[in-house]
Amino acid sequence: MNILVTGGAGFIGSNYVHYLLDNEKDATVVNLDLLTYAGNKHNLDDIKDNERHHFVKGNITNTELVRYLIGKFKVTQIVNFAAESHVDRSILNPDVFIETNVKGTLNLLNCAKELGIEKFVQVSTDEVYGSLGPEGYFTEETPLAPNSPYSASKASADMLVRSYNETYGMDVNITRCSNNYGPYHFPEKLIPLMITNAMDGKKLPIYGDGKNIRDWLHVKDHCQAIHLVLTKGRSGEIYNVGGHNERTNNEIVNLIVDKLNVSKESITYVDDRLGHDKRYAIDPTKLENKLGWKPEYTFDTGIEETIEWYKNNENWWRPLKKRAQL
Numbered sequence: 592m593n594i595l596v597t598g599g600a601g602f603i604g605s606n607y608v609h610y611l612l613d614n615e616k617d618a619t620v621v622n623l624d625l626l627t628y629a630g631n632k633h634n635l636d637d638i639k640d641n642e643r644h645h646f647v648k649g650n651i652t653n654t655e656l657v658r659y660l661i662g663k664f665k666v667t668q669i670v671n672f673a674a675e676s677h678v679d680r681s682i683l684n685p686d687v688f689i690e691t692n693v694k695g696t697l698n699l700l701n702c703a704k705e706l707g708i709e710k711f712v713q714v715s716t717d718e719v720y721g722s723l724g725p726e727g728y729f730t731e732e733t734p735l736a737p738n739s740p741y742s743a744s745k746a747s748a749d750m751l752v753r754s755y756n757e758t759y760g761m762d763v764n765i766t767r768c769s770n771n772y773g774p775y776h777f778p779e780k781l782i783p784l785m786i787t788n789a790m791d792g793k794k795l796p797i798y799g800d801g802k803n804i805r806d807w808l809h810v811k812d813h814c815q816a817i818h819l820v821l822t823k824g825r826s827g828e829i830y831n832v833g834g835h836n837e838r839t840n841n842e843i844v845n846l847i848v849d850k851l852n853v854s855k856e857s858i859t860y861v862d863d864r865l866g867h868d869k870r871y872a873i874d875p876t877k878l879e880n881k882l883g884w885k886p887e888y889t890f891d892t893g894i895e896e897t898i899e900w901y902k903n904n905e906n907w908w909r910p911l912k913k914r915a916q917l
């Protein structure tokens with residue numbers, strides 16, 4: 592297997608690169624990442640001498656570069672993690688989301704088609720389904736109804752991937768995950784922002800009333816799911832990946848406050864996010880039944896480990912928060 596992993600210096604991508612090197616002893620990984628604000632070469636420090644890992648700084652929109660890498664490394668599969676991913680940033684500046692998430696995916700698909708790639712996996716999100724009321728779950732048949740510029744860009748990319756299967760018969764899969772947490776999570780996102788703010792005695796800003804619900808999935812369970820899809824997914828299929836773990840934002844922040852033993856008075860309610868989706872909840876039955884996926888982490892263990900990781904890796908997150916002015 593010679594796998595092109597795009598966005599492999601980001602949160603989920605770098606966890607997946609580690610997963611691949613640990614679990615596929617014959618795999619060569621070509622890691623293409625632009626190292627934007629959220630990409631970080633330090634996520635890959637422990638594998639920088641690994642001969643099966645080739646890091647390349649570059650943009651997935653660069654046709655010549657993608658063609659060159661596929662040829663040089665005889666790439667057989669592509670897993671596309673590269674994306675602008677932060678909803679708040681997409682509300683302020685949607686353009687770069689279209690550029691990377693839509694045009695970048697299109698470029699990868701074109702190169703994959705031209706050079707005969709065996710499998711293309713698009714890593715997508717449950718946000719393409721929009722927002723749920725208090726009952727029910729997103730299944731793979733739920734109609735797409737993205738509400739933010741971010742989720743609209745991801746839904747657009749999903750449609751392109753689907754079309755390359757329908758039109759050109761390309762072997763593709765789309766995975767749609769719920770909210771990930773775990774090591775190397777960029778500290779602009781809810782869980783790492785709250786942990787690191789709490790460690791520094793800063794305020795913990797909750798948007799709106801804090802009753803919005805997210806389904807939290809450990810990033811390592813997500814990586815395992817993506818790999819099952821890459822190796823066993825049926826061509827053209829979509830697989831939802833969820834944690835069976837719905838929590839309100841209030842619950843998450845209060846849990847972190849308790850675990851880090853800081854005052855509840857640090858919690859502060861701030862203006863709501865525009866178009867804030869109320870509830871995401873994923874039904875991962877298809878992945879469990881068809882591909883035998885079983886998450887290993889309970890949220891209790893996962894969040895404990897994650898908090899410990901941030902306590903032990905201040906050198907990793909402090910410069911990031913400083914640079915991003917968080």
Ligand SMILES: Cc1cn([C@H]2C[C@H](O)[C@@H](COP(=O)(O)OP(=O)(O)O[C@H]3O[C@H](CO)[C@@H](O)[C@H](O)[C@H]3O)O2)c(=O)[nH]c1=O
Pocket residue numbers: 676677678679715716717718768769770771779780781782784796797798799803804805840864871
């Ligand atoms: C950063 C921040 C977030 N929030 C709220 C907004 C959401 O309801 C919830 C989680 O926010 P975020 O961590 O930004 O994640 P969310 O918008 O759900 O999106 C994440 O999860 C998605 C999957 O569901 C991914 O596709 C996105 O790339 C990823 O960023 O916490 C706050 O209340 N305060 C905050 O400071």
